[in-house]
Amino acid sequence: MKVLFVTDLHGTTWKYERLLRIAQALRVEAVISGGDMLPKSGDLFDQDKFIVHYLDQHLAQFEAAGIYYLCYLGNDDLRIFSDLFDETCDRYAHVVNLAQRSFKIGDYEFVGMNWVADYPFRLKDWCRMDTPDYVFQEQLGSGLLSTRQGWRELDDWFAYARTLPTLEDELARLVRPADMERAIYVIHMPPYRLGLDKCADGLEVGSKAVYDFLLENQPLLALHGHIHEAPEISGRWYATLGRTICIQPGQLTPLTYVTIDLEPMNFDRHLIFQATRPLGSETRVDDNDDVGLGGCRLRKRGCPKSPVRENCAPEPVLSLPKESVRGEGGQLPSLPRRPLVVKLRQSPS
Numbered sequence: 198m199k200v201l202f203v204t205d206l207h208g209t210t211w212k213y214e215r216l217l218r219i220a221q222a223l224r225v226e227a228v229i230s231g232g233d234m235l236p237k238s239g240d241l242f243d244q245d246k247f248i249v250h251y252l253d254q255h256l257a258q259f260e261a262a263g264i265y266y267l268c269y270l271g272n273d274d275l276r277i278f279s280d281l282f283d284e285t286c287d288r289y290a291h292v293v294n295l296a297q298r299s300f301k302i303g304d305y306e307f308v309g310m311n312w313v314a315d316y317p318f319r320l321k322d323w324c325r326m327d328t329p330d331y332v333f334q335e336q337l338g339s340g341l342l343s344t345r346q347g348w349r350e351l352d353d354w355f356a357y358a359r360t361l362p363t364l365e366d367e368l369a370r371l372v373r374p375a376d377m378e379r380a381i382y383v384i385h386m387p388p389y390r391l392g393l394d395k396c397a398d399g400l401e402v403g404s405k406a407v408y409d410f411l412l413e414n415q416p417l418l419a420l421h422g423h424i425h426e427a428p429e430i431s432g433r434w435y436a437t438l439g440r441t442i443c444i445q446p447g448q449l450t451p452l453t454y455v456t457i458d459l460e461p462m463n464f465d466r467h468l469i470f471q472a473t474r475p476l477g478s479e480t481r482v483d484d485n486d487d488v489g490l491g492g493c494r495l496r497k498r499g500c501p502k503s504p505v506r507e508n509c510a511p512e513p514v515l516s517l518p519k520e521s522v523r524g525e526g527g528q529l530p531s532l533p534r535r536p537l538v539v540k541l542r543q544s545p546s
């Protein structure tokens with residue numbers, strides 16, 4: 198069985214469009230989208246519009262093609278849209294919201310989890326303490342949770358987070374697959390210590406809870422995302438943890454995905470650039486198309502087989518707009534309903 202894993206598309210429509218054509222050309226049985234599916238530029242409270250006016254159609258195309266699509270929201274996708282996302286997925290027999298759920302395709306069982314370990318950024322909808330003894334990073338401002346009425350600002354995020362389950366708890370709560378040797382976990386948050394979590398500034402921000410869980414349970418595969426630049430920074434997009442293979446494709450300028458052939462357990466990472474030919478000039482994908490870039494293999498910056506010379510360089514790390522971090526005199530500014538802070542452009546995201 199062949200599946201395609203992609204993550205952190207953040208509403209980039211050309212990537213979504215290519216994804217469909219590639220999945221069809223490669224005849225994959227399933228596409229797995231590992232979270233952070235909605236746009237994060239602009240007003241996050243408009244993400245519902247993307248679900249209704251874009252994602253719904255995108256999913257319908259996979260349904261029509263008979264390709265499974267297992268997906269979930271990520272930490273930059275507002276949690277208030279979870280129900281809408283769920284309802285949208287439910288419209289299609291082949292589309293599954295995998296958040297905290299499992300789904301079987303053939304002999305394989307996929308289990309999803311999209312909570313993340315806390316980070317310095319303000320949007321806390323999907324954040325958890327990693328473990329009970331988790332040490333918080335210095336924060337870029339007060340915590341924010343999305344609500345139907347706008348942002349709820351948390352006076353003391355650390356105290357609030359301590360009342361929530363930890364990532365370790367969330368992992369323990371997941372459905373237990375019948376056979377770990379045929380289980381594929383889709384966990385947005387990467388484990389620590391494997392190079393799959395390295396930010397542009399060199400900081401390694403992965404999860405101990407995820408690492409321990411995988412080491413203890415030893416599923417066949419674990420698919421991760423979240424730190425877009427990690428593979429380019431660490432030079433690693435996969436790692437082994439005991440018998441488990443962990444994959445983190447990353448996601449920078451090019452469409453980046455990994456194809457996985459489950460029977461021989463073959464993996465290929467692909468980087469597809471938007472401008473390999475004039476936009477709109479393609480009507481089909483065949484073996485000679487850039488799908489065939491397959492073999493953009495490990496530890497390469499850019500693809501030696503690619504017709505383009507551009508390298509997959511890490512995007513610059515942008516800092517938050519100052520006013521969204523701290524107001525005059527170290528006080529928080531009075532937050533507008535939809536503050537600038539939500540334009541989180543830097544990693545982790």
Ligand SMILES: [Zn+2]
Nearest residue numbers: 271272423546
């Ligand atoms: Zn993320």
